[in-house]
Amino acid sequence: MDILGVMNIGYSALKAQTTRVNVISSNLANMETTRTPEGGPYQRKSVIFTSSSRGFAQELENSTRQQAEGVEVQRIVSQQGAGKMVYDPGHPDANAEGYVEKPDISLVEEMTDLMKAKGSYEANVTSIKAAQRMAIKALEIGR
Amino acid sequence: MTANGIFDSTTQVLDKALDLRSRKLEVISANIANAETPGYARLRMDFEEALKESVSQTGSGSGTGQRTTHPRHMTTGGGGAIQEVRGHFYRQMDQNGIGDNNNVSLEREMVDLSENQIRYEAGIRMLGKKFNMLKLVIQERV
Numbered sequence: 001m002d003i004l005g006v007m008n009i010g011y012s013a014l015k016a017q018t019t020r021v022n023v024i025s026s027n028l029a030n031m032e033t034t035r036t037p038e039g040g041p042y043q044r045k046s047v048i049f050t051s052s053s054r055g056f057a058q059e060l061e062n063s064t065r066q067q068a069e070g071v072e073v074q075r076i077v078s079q080q081g082a083g084k085m086v087y088d089p090g091h092p093d094a095n096a097e098g099y100v101e102k103p104d105i106s107l108v109e110e111m112t113d114l115m116k117a118k119g120s121y122e123a124n125v126t127s128i129k130a131a132q133r134m135a136i137k138a139l140e141i142g143r
Numbered sequence: 144m145t146a147n148g149i150f151d152s153t154t155q156v157l158d159k160a161l162d163l164r165s166r167k168l169e170v171i172s173a174n175i176a177n178a179e180t181p182g183y184a185r186l187r188m189d190f191e192e193a194l195k196e197s198v199s200q201t202g203s204g205s206g207t208g209q210r211t212t213h214p215r216h217m218t219t220g221g222g223g224a225i226q227e228v229r230g231h232f233y234r235q236m237d238q239n240g241i242g243d244n245n246n247v248s249l250e251r252e253m254v255d256l257s258e259n260q261i262r263y264e265a266g267i268r269m270l271g272k273k274f275n276m277l278k279l280v281i282q283e284r285v
Binding site: 012048116119120123126127130140141142 | 161166168169173176186249260263271274275
């Protein structure tokens, strides 16, 4: 089931990239957030990708050949550490010196990441389309 | 599918080639999916040589003797009967030691993807012609 295998691999990547875009938009939306349920300013989040693990049965079946793997989000990590201090005495969360701790999120960094996620997503759509096209061509044999 | 009967060895080779091409697509799409996974080593698949070898062996009538041409070959990697060709899988490790140890180049994979697809479609077309010829000769009417 090679064609379906490609579809599954492509789908795993689309899912992973979608999670990544969700995390990026969360970071962008919370660039100015100074209060969170956990206390303190919002912490920048990022995704960690890993090749997807396979079940034992599949592993056994494919033990004689190296197997193509999909991708998945292993976990979403919060960046630890202090945010950047901005002088704003009128802010309700300002400290005694008039500084507010804001999330340390760079707009440029997030936008670059967003573009990369978009590029990866498109590349995977291309591979799914290739599989689809090959399957359709195979149906034309003997026509 | 055996070589006797109405299906000759060309059909057999085309059949196997299409099989391997669709397997190769899986390998390429896995590389594309893992293009940003830290520590992922690009998976590669070569089968052209093994297929060529098995075709020339079958052609000269030396049968299904298997042999390995590379120390890392699996026993079914090269030579032997056409149906036994599995292709040679290997991972190319990242050598430069900088970054996240991922050595997938999206451009490279895209080129491989389209090459693979074109060759697959060429195979389909040839197989179609082969079958059309068979159809032609088994028709009763002139």
